[in-house]
Structures are given as C-alpha cells and as structure tokens.
Amino acid sequence: MNKRGIRLLLGVVLTLLLFAVTACGTKSGGDGGGGASASPLAPSTAATVKPSDSPAPSAAAEGGPALEAIKKRGKLVAGVKFDTKLFGLKDPVSGKVEGFDVDIAKALAKQIFGDESKLELKEVTSKTRMPMLTNGEIDIIIATMTITEERKKEVEFSDVYFKAGQSLLVKKGSPIQSIADVKKGTKVLGVKGSTSVVNIKQKAPESTVLEFENYQDAFTALKAGQGDALTTDNAILYGMTKQDPNYVVVGGTFTDEPYGIAIKKGETAFVGYVNGFLKSLNASGEYAKLYEKWIGEKPPQ
Numbered sequence: 310m311n312k313r314g315i316r317l318l319l320g321v322v323l324t325l326l327l328f329a330v331t332a333c334g335t336k337s338g339g340d341g342g343g344g345a346s347a348s349p350l351a352p353s354t355a356a357t358v359k360p361s362d363s364p365a366p367s368a369a370a371e372g373g374p375a376l377e378a379i380k381k382r383g384k385l386v387a388g389v390k391f392d393t394k395l396f397g398l399k400d401p402v403s404g405k406v407e408g409f410d411v412d413i414a415k416a417l418a419k420q421i422f423g424d425e426s427k428l429e430l431k432e433v434t435s436k437t438r439m440p441m442l443t444n445g446e447i448d449i450i451i452a453t454m455t456i457t458e459e460r461k462k463e464v465e466f467s468d469v470y471f472k473a474g475q476s477l478l479v480k481k482g483s484p485i486q487s488i489a490d491v492k493k494g495t496k497v498l499g500v501k502g503s504t505s506v507v508n509i510k511q512k513a514p515e516s517t518v519l520e521f522e523n524y525q526d527a528f529t530a531l532k533a534g535q536g537d538a539l540t541t542d543n544a545i546l547y548g549m550t551k552q553d554p555n556y557v558v559v560g561g562t563f564t565d566e567p568y569g570i571a572i573k574k575g576e577t578a579f580v581g582y583v584n585g586f587l588k589s590l591n592a593s594g595e596y597a598k599l600y601e602k603w604i605g606e607k608p609p610q
C-alpha cells in the first residue's frame with residue numbers, strides 16, 4: 310500500500326471511531342440533538358432504551374389538556390357548517406343539522422364519551438371558523454376546511470379526511486363550461502374566507518368576484534342571476550345540484566382541496582388523538598359507510 314492508501318485507511322478508521330463514540334453518547338442522552346448523522350443509528354439506539362425510559366402514559370399522550378377540558382365539560386363543541394348540503398346543512402323546519410362532517414363530529418363524540426349525543430354543534434362559516442376556534446368558542450372545526458400552509462400558521466390540522474377540488478357551478482346551457490371561459494366581465498360568486506375566492510382571483514384575475522357570507526346566500530344570488538358562475542369545492546357544488554337540478558358542475562377541478570379537522574394551535578396531543586380516531590373510523594369500515602351515505606359512492610382507495 311502506498312502513502313496515500315494508508316492515509317485514506319487511517320481516515321476511515323478515525324471516522325468509524327468518532328461514529329461509535331457519538332452512538333454511545335446518544336444511548337443515554339435521548340436523541341442527542343438529532344441531525345442526519347443520528348438517523349442511521351436510530352434502530353439500534355431504540356433497542357437499548359429500557360421500558361422505564363419511555364414516557365409514562367399521561368394525559369398528554371391521551372389527548373392533552375384540550376381533551377381533558379372536553380371530558381370535564383361533558384360534551385364536545387364542534388364547529389360545523391349549517392349552509393352546506395352533504396357536509397353540514399340545517400333543515401329550517403326540523404332544525405336538524407345533517408351531513409358528512411356532522412356525522413364525523415358525532416362519531417368523535419362517541420369515541421370520547423361512548424355517546425354521540427354528548428355533542429354541541431355550533432354554526433361556523435368559512436370566515437368565522439378560525440376566529441371561533443382561536444377564541445375557544447369551539448373545540449374543533451369539521452367544516453369542509455382545506456389544509457393550507459397559510460392556515461397552519463394559526464391552527465393545527467388532522468390528517469386528510471376528504472379530498473375535494475375546486476370547480477364551477479353554472480345554469481344548464483351556460484356558455485361557461487370550464488375555468489378557461491371565466492374571462493373579463495364574467496361575474497363569479499364565492500364565499501368570504503374560503504380558499505375558493507383566493508384561488509379564482511389567481512386563476513381568472515380578469516373576472517369579477519362577488520363574495521357572500523355563506524353558501525346558501527351565494528347560491529340564492531346565482532339563481533337570482535347576480536352572477537354567471539359559483540365557485541367552490543366540487544363536493545359542495547354537487548350538493549347544490551341536488552337542491553336544484555337546473556344547475557350543473559362543469560369543467561372538472563382546477564385545485565386540490567384536502568380537508569382536515571382543525572384544532573387550536575399547540576394542542577398537538579389532541580391532534581394525535583383525532584388522527585387515531587380517523588384511523589379507527591377507517592379501519593372499522595364506518596368511514597366508508599359515511600362516505601357512501603353522503604357522497605353516494607365508495608371512497609377512493
């Protein structure tokens with residue numbers, strides 16, 4: 310072996326030695342500050358952790374202070390839509406609020422209390438839902454809410470529980486058949502606080518966007534001829550076509566709108582609890598049942 314070879318070998322041996330020393334340090338010191346170099350050691354490190362080293366099951370592991378407060382109160386207060394057919398719609402005659410999101414809220418109350426009636430449904434709109442959660446008026450938002458980076462600055466989100474995409478609703482026979490037909494002079498109706506109005510202003514900047522307080526007001530305005538199209542998630546628009554079959558959803562989707570359950574910022578243990586709930590809802594087949602009940606087809610795999 311020449312000199313260069315020996316130096317190279319020495320270098321390798323030294324690096325290995327350093328690696329071994331770091332590994333010893335990690336054993337007793339938790340994750341040792343993490344970093345990329347710690348990750349290849351993780352499996353063997355984990356094997357050396359004694360059962361007594363792992364955190365004791367605590368309130369935090371169960372669902373944290375948020376879940377503790379809900380249990381103490383004796384009911385879950387969920388913010389749901391009252392204006393959105395298929396997800397959360399209040400029947401003006403019976404006063405009942407029904408939909409996919411409402412059923413998810415009931416299932417969560419059942420998981421927490423063993424009783425789905427230990428639930429109060431409070432009306433939220435796209436505009437009021439985040440302030441109501443931050444103020445503590447509601448424990449949770451289950452209301453056709455898209456997970457976005459912007460919203461993540463203010464609230465926590467569960468895993469995705471429904472996949473929608475933005476589309477357009479028009480009167481049958483309308484010259485508007487897709488987003489490409491939304492041009493200068495086209496009046497598009499939407500709802501304040503939704504991603505839909507933000508997106509349409511980007512996708513069709515020349516159009517005029519009129520914003521309403523809720524989806525029933527926007528739909529009434531469309532039917533009254535105040536606009537050429539209504540824009541929001543396809544699933545919400547399908548609900549409107551069930552209310553009035555003279556209206557159709559056109560042109561497919563032009564955004565992705567993954568729905569998440571929103572929880573107050575910092576309540577990460579409760580997020581973990583809700584994600585566990587969503588997993589068990591899926592595993593039990595209950596999720597597929599609710600999906601078919603409201604959306605009318607099997608959930609995508």
Ligand code: GLU
Nearest residue numbers: 435453454455503504566
């Ligand atoms: N999913 C969209 C959003 O979170 C539109 C539906 C809604 O307004 O709730 O903004």
